[in-house]
Amino acid sequence: QDAQPGGTLRILGTEDLDHFDPTSAALVTTNNFLRAVSRQLISYEASTDETVRITPKGDLATEVPQPTDDGLTYTFKLRQGAQWNAPSGARQITSADLERGFKRMCNPALGSAALTYYSSLVAGMAEFCDGFSKVEPTVEAMKAYIEGNDIIGIETPDDETVVIKLTQRAGDFIYMLSLATSAPAPIEVLDYLPDGPDYRSNFIASGPYTPGAYTPDSSLQLVRNPAWTADSDPLRKAYVDQIDITFGLTVDAIMQQLQSGDGDMTYDVTIPPAILSMLTAQGDEKLMTVSSGNTNFIFINTVSGNNNGALKDLKVRQALNYAVDKAAIVQQMGGPSIAKPVNGIFGLGVLGYHEFDLYPSPDAKGDPEKAKALLAEAGFPNGITLKMPFRNKGNEPAVAQTIQASMAKAGITLELTPVAPADYYSKFMTNPVNTQEGTWDIAPVGWTPDWAGGSARSVFQPQFSYDGTHQTYNYTDYNNDKANELGQQAINATTPEEVGALWAQVDELVMADAPVVPLIANLIVLYHGAAVQNFQPYSIGVQGDWTNVWLQQ
Amino acid sequence: MAVLEARHLSVDIPTEDGVIHAVRDVSFALEAGELFGIAGESGSGKSVLTQAILGLLPNAIVTGDVLFEGRNLLGLKPAELQSIRGSRIGMIFQDPMSSLHPYYTVGSQITEMIHAHEKVEKTVARRRAIDLLARVGISEADRRFDSFPHQFSGGMRQRVMIAMALILNPPLVIADEPTTALDVTVQAQIVALLDEMRRERGTTVVMITHDLGLLSSIADHVMVMYAGRRMELGPSSALFAAPAHPYTAGLLASSPANYEAGAELVPIPGRPPSLLDTPKGCVFAPRCASALPRCTTEAPPLRVFSDGLQSLCWLEGPPADAAASVAGIAKAPAADEIVVKVEGVRLTYGGGSLFNPGAGFEVLKGIDLELHRGETLGLVGESGCGKSTFARVLAGLIPMTHGKVSLLGRDLGSLDGRAWQAMRREVQLVFQNPFGALNPRRRVGAIIGDPYRIHSLASGTERKREVQRLMELVGLNPEHYNRFPAEFSGGQRQRIGIARALALNPSLIIYDEPVSALDVSIQAQVLNLMRSLQRDLDLTYLFISHDLAVVRHVCDRIAVMQAGQIVELADAETLYRAPQHPYTRTLLAASVTTPPRHPAAGRTLVSSNVVEVA
Amino acid sequence: MSTQAAIPVIQRGSLALTLRRLGRDPAIIAALVFIVLVVLFALSAPWISALTGHSAIEQYRDTGLSEMGLPVAPNAEFLFGTDHLGRDVLVRLAYGAQVSLTVGVLAAVVAALIGITVGMVAGYFGGWVDTVLSRAMDLVMSVPFLLCALALVSVFGPSLSLSIGVIVFFSWTTMGRVIRGQMMSLRRQEFVEASRSLGAGPLSIMFIDILPNLSVPIIVYTTMMIPGSIVFEATLSFLGMGIVPPAPSWGGMLADAAGNSLYLVASWLVLIPGLALLFTTLAFNILGDGLRDALDPRGRPVRRKPK
Amino acid sequence: MIRYLLGRVAFGALILLTLSMFVFFLFFVAPGDPARMVAGDKATETQLIQIRTNLGLDRPIHEQYLSFLGKAVTGDLGFSYRNQQPVAKLIFNRLPATLSLVVGGVLVWLAVGIPIGIMSARHPGAVRDRLGQGFILIGLSFPTFVLGMMSLYLFYFLPRQSGFMLFPAGGFKPFLPNPAIWAWHLILPWTTLALTTAAVYARLTRGQMLEVMGEDYIRTARAKGLSERKVVWKHGMRATLTPLATQLGADIALLLGGAIVIEQVYGLQGVGALAVQAVANQDRPIIIGVVLLGGLFIVVANIIVDIAYVLLDPRVR
Ligand SMILES: Nc1ncnc2c1ncn2[C@@H]1O[C@H](COP(=O)(O)OP(=O)(O)OP(=O)(O)O)[C@@H](O)[C@H]1O
Ligand SMILES: Nc1ncnc2c1ncn2[C@@H]1O[C@H](COP(=O)(O)OP(=O)(O)OP(=O)(O)O)[C@@H](O)[C@H]1O
Ligand SMILES: [Mg+2]
Numbered sequence A: 001q002d003a004q005p006g007g008t009l010r011i012l013g014t015e016d017l018d019h020f021d022p023t024s025a026a027l028v029t030t031n032n033f034l035r036a037v038s039r040q041l042i043s044y045e046a047s048t049d050e051t052v053r054i055t056p057k058g059d060l061a062t063e064v065p066q067p068t069d070d071g072l073t074y075t076f077k078l079r080q081g082a083q084w085n086a087p088s089g090a091r092q093i094t095s096a097d098l099e100r101g102f103k104r105m106c107n108p109a110l111g112s113a114a115l116t117y118y119s120s121l122v123a124g125m126a127e128f129c130d131g132f133s134k135v136e137p138t139v140e141a142m143k144a145y146i147e148g149n150d151i152i153g154i155e156t157p158d159d160e161t162v163v164i165k166l167t168q169r170a171g172d173f174i175y176m177l178s179l180a181t182s183a184p185a186p187i188e189v190l191d192y193l194p195d196g197p198d199y200r201s202n203f204i205a206s207g208p209y210t211p212g213a214y215t216p217d218s219s220l221q222l223v224r225n226p227a228w229t230a231d232s233d234p235l236r237k238a239y240v241d242q243i244d245i246t247f248g249l250t251v252d253a254i255m256q257q258l259q260s261g262d263g264d265m266t267y268d269v270t271i272p273p274a275i276l277s278m279l280t281a282q283g284d285e286k287l288m289t290v291s292s293g294n295t296n297f298i299f300i301n302t303v304s305g306n307n308n309g310a311l312k313d314l315k316v317r318q319a320l321n322y323a324v325d326k327a328a329i330v331q332q333m334g335g336p337s338i339a340k341p342v343n344g345i346f347g348l349g350v351l352g353y354h355e356f357d358l359y360p361s362p363d364a365k366g367d368p369e370k371a372k373a374l375l376a377e378a379g380f381p382n383g384i385t386l387k388m389p390f391r392n393k394g395n396e397p398a399v400a401q402t403i404q405a406s407m408a409k410a411g412i413t414l415e416l417t418p419v420a421p422a423d424y425y426s427k428f429m430t431n432p433v434n435t436q437e438g439t440w441d442i443a444p445v446g447w448t449p450d451w452a453g454g455s456a457r458s459v460f461q462p463q464f465s466y467d468g469t470h471q472t473y474n475y476t477d478y479n480n481d482k483a484n485e486l487g488q489q490a491i492n493a494t495t496p497e498e499v500g501a502l503w504a505q506v507d508e509l510v511m512a513d514a515p516v517v518p519l520i521a522n523l524i525v526l527y528h529g530a531a532v533q534n535f536q537p538y539s540i541g542v543q544g545d546w547t548n549v550w551l552q553q
Numbered sequence B: 001m002a003v004l005e006a007r008h009l010s011v012d013i014p015t016e017d018g019v020i021h022a023v024r025d026v027s028f029a030l031e032a033g034e035l036f037g038i039a040g041e042s043g044s045g046k047s048v049l050t051q052a053i054l055g056l057l058p059n060a061i062v063t064g065d066v067l068f069e070g071r072n073l074l075g076l077k078p079a080e081l082q083s084i085r086g087s088r089i090g091m092i093f094q095d096p097m098s099s100l101h102p103y104y105t106v107g108s109q110i111t112e113m114i115h116a117h118e119k120v121e122k123t124v125a126r127r128r129a130i131d132l133l134a135r136v137g138i139s140e141a142d143r144r145f146d147s148f149p150h151q152f153s154g155g156m157r158q159r160v161m162i163a164m165a166l167i168l169n170p171p172l173v174i175a176d177e178p179t180t181a182l183d184v185t186v187q188a189q190i191v192a193l194l195d196e197m198r199r200e201r202g203t204t205v206v207m208i209t210h211d212l213g214l215l216s217s218i219a220d221h222v223m224v225m226y227a228g229r230r231m232e233l234g235p236s237s238a239l240f241a242a243p244a245h246p247y248t249a250g251l252l253a254s255s256p257a258n259y260e261a262g263a264e265l266v267p268i269p270g271r272p273p274s275l276l277d278t279p280k281g282c283v284f285a286p287r288c289a290s291a292l293p294r295c296t297t298e299a300p301p302l303r304v305f306s307d308g309l310q311s312l313c314w315l316e317g318p319p320a321d322a323a324a325s326v327a328g329i330a331k332a333p334a335a336d337e338i339v340v341k342v343e344g345v346r347l348t349y350g351g352g353s354l355f356n357p358g359a360g361f362e363v364l365k366g367i368d369l370e371l372h373r374g375e376t377l378g379l380v381g382e383s384g385c386g387k388s389t390f391a392r393v394l395a396g397l398i399p400m401t402h403g404k405v406s407l408l409g410r411d412l413g414s415l416d417g418r419a420w421q422a423m424r425r426e427v428q429l430v431f432q433n434p435f436g437a438l439n440p441r442r443r444v445g446a447i448i449g450d451p452y453r454i455h456s457l458a459s460g461t462e463r464k465r466e467v468q469r470l471m472e473l474v475g476l477n478p479e480h481y482n483r484f485p486a487e488f489s490g491g492q493r494q495r496i497g498i499a500r501a502l503a504l505n506p507s508l509i510i511y512d513e514p515v516s517a518l519d520v521s522i523q524a525q526v527l528n529l530m531r532s533l534q535r536d537l538d539l540t541y542l543f544i545s546h547d548l549a550v551v552r553h554v555c556d557r558i559a560v561m562q563a564g565q566i567v568e569l570a571d572a573e574t575l576y577r578a579p580q581h582p583y584t585r586t587l588l589a590a591s592v593t594t595p596p597r598h599p600a601a602g603r604t605l606v607s608s609n610v611v612e613v614a
Numbered sequence C: 001m002s003t004q005a006a007i008p009v010i011q012r013g014s015l016a017l018t019l020r021r022l023g024r025d026p027a028i029i030a031a032l033v034f035i036v037l038v039v040l041f042a043l044s045a046p047w048i049s050a051l052t053g054h055s056a057i058e059q060y061r062d063t064g065l066s067e068m069g070l071p072v073a074p075n076a077e078f079l080f081g082t083d084h085l086g087r088d089v090l091v092r093l094a095y096g097a098q099v100s101l102t103v104g105v106l107a108a109v110v111a112a113l114i115g116i117t118v119g120m121v122a123g124y125f126g127g128w129v130d131t132v133l134s135r136a137m138d139l140v141m142s143v144p145f146l147l148c149a150l151a152l153v154s155v156f157g158p159s160l161s162l163s164i165g166v167i168v169f170f171s172w173t174t175m176g177r178v179i180r181g182q183m184m185s186l187r188r189q190e191f192v193e194a195s196r197s198l199g200a201g202p203l204s205i206m207f208i209d210i211l212p213n214l215s216v217p218i219i220v221y222t223t224m225m226i227p228g229s230i231v232f233e234a235t236l237s238f239l240g241m242g243i244v245p246p247a248p249s250w251g252g253m254l255a256d257a258a259g260n261s262l263y264l265v266a267s268w269l270v271l272i273p274g275l276a277l278l279f280t281t282l283a284f285n286i287l288g289d290g291l292r293d294a295l296d297p298r299g300r301p302v303r304r305k306p307k
Numbered sequence D: 001m002i003r004y005l006l007g008r009v010a011f012g013a014l015i016l017l018t019l020s021m022f023v024f025f026l027f028f029v030a031p032g033d034p035a036r037m038v039a040g041d042k043a044t045e046t047q048l049i050q051i052r053t054n055l056g057l058d059r060p061i062h063e064q065y066l067s068f069l070g071k072a073v074t075g076d077l078g079f080s081y082r083n084q085q086p087v088a089k090l091i092f093n094r095l096p097a098t099l100s101l102v103v104g105g106v107l108v109w110l111a112v113g114i115p116i117g118i119m120s121a122r123h124p125g126a127v128r129d130r131l132g133q134g135f136i137l138i139g140l141s142f143p144t145f146v147l148g149m150m151s152l153y154l155f156y157f158l159p160r161q162s163g164f165m166l167f168p169a170g171g172f173k174p175f176l177p178n179p180a181i182w183a184w185h186l187i188l189p190w191t192t193l194a195l196t197t198a199a200v201y202a203r204l205t206r207g208q209m210l211e212v213m214g215e216d217y218i219r220t221a222r223a224k225g226l227s228e229r230k231v232v233w234k235h236g237m238r239a240t241l242t243p244l245a246t247q248l249g250a251d252i253a254l255l256l257g258g259a260i261v262i263e264q265v266y267g268l269q270g271v272g273a274l275a276v277q278a279v280a281n282q283d284r285p286i287i288i289g290v291v292l293l294g295g296l297f298i299v300v301a302n303i304i305v306d307i308a309y310v311l312l313d314p315r316v317r
């Protein structure tokens, strides 16, 4: 059937986007929004075929270049006709815009969560960031710094050419460029605080859509971007005329509205197991699973002094690893077709994932006896009491109670604290003061690699490496020099076999320290309304691509 | 031809406690243009009877026939009945305060009646209503048409009710105690108005009342009811002069108006029966002074006498005239000792409050009084003139605004809290409402024992002994110590109130209308008790009432109060014979009393037949 | 008048009559029986737990959950089925009954006590005391209570005692107003005047004279406040502001069922606690209604004596 | 009358003032650092201090309150911590859904409750009365969210399982382009919200009607020869109206509570949902704003009821 352009795509979600500004966007779901309103140097085709889906394609770049200079130099040609929807009129996106995008990542006021990947690779970027951190956080000062300083490793010989020089070889650099955080930035945005209200209301789109009416926490409208032309964009078809996103709904309401035809797609919803099994039973073809490399695990607070610093003791952490009944969690998530126990830090589909278990138990059901023994060895024969916050949303309370139940068998008492989902990471976990003061002892968290395929680095680096400055998601400043070294080798390695083997070693090294308790690897279940056609998942949004679906009228 | 004829009418009302036989086998007929009176004590079925006729008792089971203009009202369809209500039979109800809809203007309530039965222009209806309102004595009827009922006084509302009943000129008007709720002076006006209307329009009127005096002066025929039965029926003159039924005779004998001042009243003993069960014999037999043995076992026959009287009784001759035979009781003259001295007492309600400073309402406007030990001072006056307020001031329940009250020579204003507490023992109150004055949730023993409890005078068995002594004193069965007030009749409750007042041997007992809520037969019992207690215990009474006959009967001196002032104060007899103040004269003129009884000359029994009571 | 015939007198409000009125209505009997059963059920929670061999918080993943993690319907092992974590709904229902009843009764009683005190004081003393207290009641009644309850809970963190406190805070005014109104009219009654004229003090009047006369509204309204409190607690739990998991409460169980659209495939998760909640509040409401009718016949369709 | 009204308005203002103090100080004692909520993850200490100064958090509490109050009077309720949007605007955006729900709910419950109450009162003790009373008791006993869930199950899920769409599962559709769709989406929420409260009204109407029908003036009306219909609907109803109107004012608080739950169950994006979300996010300016709005709503409703009362009851005029 032929695609029918037009119509309004209705998307339903629970929570508002975290950021409009591509530079600072961190949530996976935001990538879908950014896919629609902005363009990246490199991106992916949306596809139901897994291999196609994770193959980098040129977006602003005319093609994916081969590195030169022993893998240290990448030269990009920018696509002509790709334009900013600037207030002064449509304007070609230039190489300077691209460099500006990189620079903005260093902004200490609100920069990029993925900054370290880039700053450790791109020549001169670390220095640029250092300088930026000393700039006063006012619009004028920041603008002056960005305009007045350069990143040495990014050269713009002309408006349509960008040359990026790396400090070391990196097999995954091309993948990193697909992230919206390194998207180009037009000059006008320097007049606003990053992602401030002014920024949002003056958003300059480069994708096929541009934000229209926006009611925070409630709704966001995307309307056609007049500056965008179809022939300048090989990846986005932009069939629908308008996209209406509604936030603030409950999961139930979303699922109900989706099925009743009042909505077309979901924004940030994990389909509840109950609905899932119902839909599966009905053989609903609109159901689709994709792997995002996502894993769930429990982070262990080794920093606080709670319980006399019990969690600093490896034995106790190992005991936790033994105690958890991962099979129960798999069951809770919806069974083996949806989830799988994991024992390392990498999830399915990440190069480096392999089967191993340092803390084995029959059928992954946990080994409370072993856990008890370890606890006793560590000086806690009568068990231990730990504080565990959890997100009060979706499946999380159930998972938390399941963890609680299995830990209880090993004599570990969990005090559960429900936390508002919005507060969990940004206001709770990622606040180092809370961690130090021991407001939590263990905490269930999840992680999705930032990009697709060779993305082990985006799991390891942000969470399990420490270079002296606190990283947001390495809550406890965990560090293992040996693992860091192997990781570095893996990044520099070229063949997939080599890469995989090295990361596998890293995985085992980290798990030997037991800074976390891996729980499960998730497949993401996608679902959409009946009117939606050409539902092709976009790999880093882990959702059907808004810019490629069309609606059956 | 009879306008309305009831034949063997019975009304049964099913309730939770069983079926109430409110009306039993009542027959009567009304001649056109006459005023037919229905008398009887409270609960005798007067209202039920009339309301049943018009089908206003939805739950009641009505049997018998009611013929009106040739149709049997009881068999009519609702729509037919509706067309008769109002247009052919007008109704005036007892309580003008609650019988008008509070949310509609009086005018619209009258015109509604017109529109319900006739097709007329709005303006025409309005004109008619205004005319009639003016006729019934509403001044500025034009303007008052749009007033709401609450803006009218009780008397005016009753006039509105009358206008409403008469607006369609119905051949029959039923007035159910149209004046009971009103002051004597207003009462007289209303009765006169009804009478005038009747004469003018030739309307037949049924007038229900328990005021025998009133009936004797205006009714053509009278029916006396007791416990749902028609006890006696006949021409008013014959009935009042020489009642054939002992109940009628007893009623007349209970009324203080028929006595010399100070004479012992002859009450009807006991109290009305329950309507739940039907006795085999005569319902009145247990209280009847002339009861024969057969009275309790056989239903009485209907005796028809030559002068038109019909009586439901075994007695063939006239019942004994108890009142005539009783002599006055000597009473010790009042001593000179002054118990209470009231000087220039003034009281203003609501004045000087935070929200409306200055806007006070002066109720008492300078009262001077003295009470001597052993005397009874009567206080009469219209409703709202401040009688109760004065009583409350004396009892120390509300502080007066100005003036001085000294009790036993001590100025109440100068007392401190403790002395006040002691002083409270000296003045006691007995209230009008036998229901409200006793705490329904406490046992009689506890209620009468309260003075001992509050003043810590006696406790335990001692208190109980005292209480039982008091109960005996006022004629209550001491064994009823543990009963609740609801288990006593109105008269008994007043006795409880009196017993409580006596407990502390007060110097002064204030009776605030102690008998006005009681039926005549019961009223006499209580009045006798009061008098005998006074005689035995040398008590001083302040007796408040609006019933001049009662006041005259029990009081040594009478004070007439009007609008917060005492306008006349004199010996009872002096005041009666030679009222000085015009207001006193109005009061006296307004109260009607039954004519004296005289033996029925030439009355013979015409027929007598036993009626089967279904 | 000792010769007086013993005439049966109508004793409104006497115990026997009340019981007769109550006993005549099968609905009231059923409600009472149901309440007794629920109380027994709540009390026997540990015993039910022992009998089934299931604890309220333990998860029976092998027998109580399908492979996909879905709860199992009522069966021989789990009479009322299991919930989304494989826990025994029957046992949880029993422990949840404890919470619901405790909260309901405790909150209603405490709120009633406060309401009675405030209402009596305001109604008896009148004047500025009444103005202040009535305005305070108006104030509390003008508060969007569920919103404020949510705000309070969000500040102090959910807990059972806070739930009770919040319920009490927002429900005592009902009783307060009723009692104040009654007090206002009672205080004008002549029997109060009579006591005052005897020299009785305010306390004596309030407690000895008036309080017994308030027993009807007190009993009736306290009874009627119980279901309100139970629902209030359940609503708080439903909005995630009730007691902290895994402790069971009926509202929480319903919230669990609703939370993941679970009830659409496992309808017993709504039906069982939902009906338990419904029937319990219904029973209390029927009882309250019945008590009111029996104790205070004014509200009944008994014809008034025309007077 | 004017004085009376002014008095009511003044008291309403006093209530709002007290309420604002209550929530403001409540959140002042609450743990948590608003500055950190505003600043986000990586805020440095200097940034935090800067934000505290901007928000005025470093000033004494009473000053903060006064400045809050000063702005609140002009309709400025501050900015959301979470997305720095004006609270007034956030709330305003949510009003259509809540108002649709509430107004429709009120209409439904009056339309259901009052007739049932009258029917019940007109035949006391009869089968119809029993049914009416049954409705009242069940309605009173149903927790809103249970009723909501059950109706969703019965009227949305089951029909959909069997392949047709009786009612949608909720979601708010704006009134304008298509009122029919708007109404269709709101039918279940309306009935859910209305049924529980309709019971209150049915009960009140019934009790009031029973009482009124025993009044003397009703007997007068009958004695006038009015038809029974007129007696009930004109004379009876007129006297029943006043207490009903009074109750309506008192129920606004109840209504807001119900709206919160209903919005949650049916996924309506109203003020209630905003409040729940704000509570979850600890977004205090929004919570304060919503509570004040709720208070304002109640106060205004009460003033309207007071006026209605005066208009309805000639005795207090
Ligand atoms: N609707 C009713 N339901 C039950 N009992 C009733 C009803 N109306 C009247 N009664 C009873 O019927 C009896 C007669 O009442 P009725 O009102 O006719 O007395 P009455 O003679 O008019 O008395 P009163 O002088 O007090 O008006 C009383 O015992 C009364 O309690
Ligand atoms: N507490 C009060 N506040 C204001 N006014 C009052 C109060 N009590 C009585 N009044 C008014 O004072 C006046 C006198 O009342 P009071 O009760 O003394 O009259 P009364 O002569 O006893 O009348 P009745 O014969 O009806 O009992 C009346 O107009 C009454 O409305
Ligand atoms: Mg009568």
Ligand SMILES: [Mg+2]
Binding pocket: B387, B388, B389, B512
């Ligand atoms: Mg008086």
